[in-house]
Amino acid sequence: MFNHLCGESALDKVFLVTSKWGRDSEQGFDKKERELKAKHWNTMMDGGARVARLVAGQERASAWGIIYSILDRVETRAIQHTRSEGLQIQTELVTRHKYLPQTHAARELRAQLEQMIEAQTKMLALEADAVAGNAEAKAQLQEQEARVRQIAQQVENLKVSLPKRLARWIKLVVGN
Structure with missing residues (x-):
């Protein structure tokens, strides 16, 4: 990262x-x-x-x-008069005019979060099998499932829609 x-x-x-x-x-x-x-x-x-x-x-x-x-x-x-270079994310955001979700850092974060969601989903499925019949465990399981859905929504929010990407591209080509 x-x-x-x-x-x-x-x-x-x-x-x-x-x-x-x-x-x-x-x-x-x-x-x-x-x-x-x-x-x-x-x-x-x-x-x-x-x-x-x-x-x-x-x-x-x-x-x-x-x-x-x-x-x-x-x-x-x-x-040595070395030119100061910006960070990769700065270059992507400022010079290349990318949206934050289009940067390498955001893509890496999204991939890691998706892996975590997948692992968490598998874990929840196993827990559901293990706690069948226990009311308190079912309530805790529902809380965990809500957390997984929340993380999944956050990952989805990191994606840039096609219309936004096209608008950004047109703006860059046409020039404001």
Whole structure:
């Protein structure tokens, strides 16, 4: 989701900061950090994102170290006169004149929500079978079903209708 919001070109401006360092079982935190890097952050790190640690008991010094690293990167880019690029979602909304539901981030969010709805629907069906006959369980099940319908409606609201897309396209082609 983060990559869809920011885009690949913004990753060199990202710092992924972990906390809880300096506590009892640092070995467990090392393992968790390796897992985050390998499973979740690897593509961001490949794009230039950096990982930093906020050490317990040294929060202020750790935080300032991270801030200095960020400022150093900003200064380096300024010296190199690198053009500041907008986030991917900014480019899609402003430059490409897309509606929010048409952006990569919204499409990714919609796909994730649809997967959650599907899983929730399956779970509810299983629960319905399990609680047949229990009045309180049936009431709770109805509440869950209402939540699923609400999420489904939110997903539906993220879609842009064909008339709106055509109107936007005509406006872009004709020019206001």
